[in-house]
Amino acid sequence: MLSEWQAHKAQLRQYVSKRVKDIDAVDDILQDVYIKASTNLHQLKSQGSLKGWLYRIAHNTIMDFYRKHQPYDELPADLVAEEADDGLEAREELAQCLLPLIDDMPEKYSLPLRLAELEGVPQQVIADKLGLSLSGAKSRVQRSRVKFREKLMACCDVEIGHDGFPDMTPKKKGGCSRC
Known part of the structure; x- marks a missing residue:
C-alpha cells in the first residue's frame, strides 16, 4: 500500500x-x-x-x-426568540365562521364532525360516545367531512392564501343563507 x-x-x-x-x-x-x-x-x-x-x-x-469549517456568524446575546405563530387564533376564528354550516347539517353528521375537528376528540372516544364501533366512527367522521365540504363549496368560494390560511367569500348566486 x-x-x-x-x-x-x-x-x-x-x-x-x-x-x-x-x-x-x-x-x-x-x-x-x-x-x-x-x-x-x-x-x-x-x-x-x-x-x-x-x-x-x-x-x-x-x-x-x-x-x-462552514463559516457562521455569532448571534447577538440579546436576541430573543420570536413567538411561533401557529395560527391558533386564525383557526379558532375560522371555526367560529364554519360553525353555522356545521349546525345546518343533520346531527348524525354534525356531532362527529364537531367532536373530531373542533374539539379534537379522539375517534375512539367519539365511537364510545355515539355507541359505534371504531371503524363506524371513522366512517361517520369521513362522511361528515365530505358532506361538510359539499355544503361549504355550495355556499362559499374558498381560496388558500399565501400564508396557508383559507379565505372565504359567499357566493353571489345560489349561496346559502348562513354566509
Missing part, C-alpha cells in the same frame, strides 16, 4: 490543493485520505481501481473538511 500511495501522493496533493485554499489543511486532508485508505483497504475490489478509489476518498474527505 505504501508504494502505491507514494505513486499517487503528488497527484492527490494537486487535486486537494486545487480545491482547498488553506495550505496547512492540504497536508491534513492528505493524511486523512491515507488513514482512511489504509483502514478500508479491504473494501478495494481490484488493484486496478486504486487510483479512482483514492480520488473518491480524497473528494469525500474534502467535503468533510468543508462541512466542519
Whole structure:
C-alpha cells in the first residue's frame, strides 16, 4: 500500500490543493485520505481501481473538511426568540365562521364532525360516545367531512392564501343563507 500511495501522493496533493485554499489543511486532508485508505483497504475490489478509489476518498474527505469549517456568524446575546405563530387564533376564528354550516347539517353528521375537528376528540372516544364501533366512527367522521365540504363549496368560494390560511367569500348566486 505504501508504494502505491507514494505513486499517487503528488497527484492527490494537486487535486486537494486545487480545491482547498488553506495550505496547512492540504497536508491534513492528505493524511486523512491515507488513514482512511489504509483502514478500508479491504473494501478495494481490484488493484486496478486504486487510483479512482483514492480520488473518491480524497473528494469525500474534502467535503468533510468543508462541512466542519462552514463559516457562521455569532448571534447577538440579546436576541430573543420570536413567538411561533401557529395560527391558533386564525383557526379558532375560522371555526367560529364554519360553525353555522356545521349546525345546518343533520346531527348524525354534525356531532362527529364537531367532536373530531373542533374539539379534537379522539375517534375512539367519539365511537364510545355515539355507541359505534371504531371503524363506524371513522366512517361517520369521513362522511361528515365530505358532506361538510359539499355544503361549504355550495355556499362559499374558498381560496388558500399565501400564508396557508383559507379565505372565504359567499357566493353571489345560489349561496346559502348562513354566509
